[in-house]
Amino acid sequence: MKRLGQRIWRYAWGYVFVTPWLLLYLAFGLYPLLLSFYLTYFTYSFVRPEDYVFVGIGNWIQGLLDPLFWKSLFNILYNQGIFILLKNGLGLISAVLLFKATYFSRLFRTIYFMPVVVSIVVLMTIGEFVTGPNGPVQTLLVRYGPLDAPVFWKFDRWLPMPVIAIINTWKWFGISTVILLAGLYTIDPQLYEAAAIDGASGWEQFRYITVPQLQPQFFFLLVVDLIFGLQMFAEVFTIGYDVYGGIYNQALTPVLYLYAQAFDRSNIGYASTLGLLLALIIALLTVIQFKFFPREAR
Amino acid sequence: MLPSRRFTWSMVLIYALLIIGGIVVFYPFFYMLMNSVKTGPEILHSPTSLPRQITFSGYQGVFERLNMLLLFRNSLILAVSITLLNTFLSALAAYAVAKIPFPGRDQLFGFMLTTMMIPGVLFLIPTYVMIYRLGWVGQFHALIIPSAVSVYNIFLIRQFMVSIPDEILEAARLDGANELLLFWRVILPLSRPALATVAILNFIGSWNDFLGPLLYLNQPETYTVQLGLYQFKTSIPGENAQEIWAATTLITVPLILVYFFLQDQFMRAFANVTLK
Structure with a gap:
């Protein structure tokens, strides 16, 4: 025990240096965490303080039976399915092109990464006008055939989620590009030489060497994409939907719904439960990804 | 290939x-x-x-009708104070977990890594309840204090600091430098690449933040550029088209310029990779 005391005294600065983090984490991490569990057992509201009633697991049951919550979950999975495929697919294509290009590779990389620094409010402002009924994309589509007439996609039942996925792809595919490009540089060139000697075509080399060798990068991208993607909020909020995501709830995401319950309906206890429910779903999907990805890729 | x-x-x-x-x-x-x-x-x-x-x-309309200078001032107050505080305090904690073998350090670091796994959405409502009860809603410190240090940034800086050779530290300690002096004079200058990464993430993150200001800075005098642009855009749909594009440009162009000069650091910060 004396030795431990000596070591504590000797390395006391260590404790001093982690104290700011520890205090702030106790106050703004651990306390809210416990509070969120506590709040799920109550109905609670800022505007109706007398409404403070113990409901047990009532909020959980309400959440599991709430069609709007499931609609929001469906929407976000629909959106993220398209987004993750597009963003990482385009990221892979552009990474391979940049890897093969000998000149100006850096210049193109700079341009492709540029949208990453744009804020969501700016992104959705630009995105809304560029994809809007008289914006450049639809003007082109109408002029050259695919569309008969301009589409007001924001008010459609099924279009908002794919269009937002495309707008988000523009912003984020640069990150995939850069991560996969770094992965390409780590692949042993001898693999390609050996394959070329065996007569493998360019496509076969891509399919059987490049893609499998990039598995660690893909795994990282998928895990991070899903964790952040399922928590989408500002994209649908700033593009001007009401807090229920439009008349068909076509753009309702789980976090938007949570916001609606907390600040429109003033159901703090229920909103807190929805937050926990979403966190559990995210944790579950992350665990599934860890289970189903080949061990050597993690 | x-x-x-x-x-x-x-x-x-x-x-x-x-x-x-x-x-x-x-x-x-x-x-x-x-x-x-x-x-x-x-x-x-x-x-x-x-x-x-x-x-x-x-552009003229933006300054006359949107009070752009106030929005810029508010956003800068937030972004600069969060960047300075968070980078410094995260580096301080990172130094302790990377280089000072105090009893309990490994357990503490393990606990930090566990907290990183919790999705942020869980904290949204309870943190709001807490800040509301504290009476901080409408004040800048409602956003600054909870962001003053973060585990992810501690982790990033720590990963860099473990590679600093112990001999350098031992030499400085023999010269009689205490840990605080050592941190300030030796560790911080050596960790510049990691600090740049964290500073960039902090600055861009708080400059571009929307949900935070929406929840806690919802009065016109505390609007940030993002919130101001959003309110301006949605108040009268279809109007103010000129001002919206001018404001969008003014908010974005400074970031793009900084990005052009520090693009390698940006890629390292956002994609966690180094490219030549």
């Missing part, structure tokens, strides 16, 4: 695709810039054509 230096048709195809990609990525920026110097009716009726005549009345 190997880079080749010969002229081939596949090279032509590669550059053609790269150029098309470059145009698609760059066009929205061009669209924003171009519309910011048009007149209002021209933006509404022919948004895709080049401006017939360049006008800066949108």
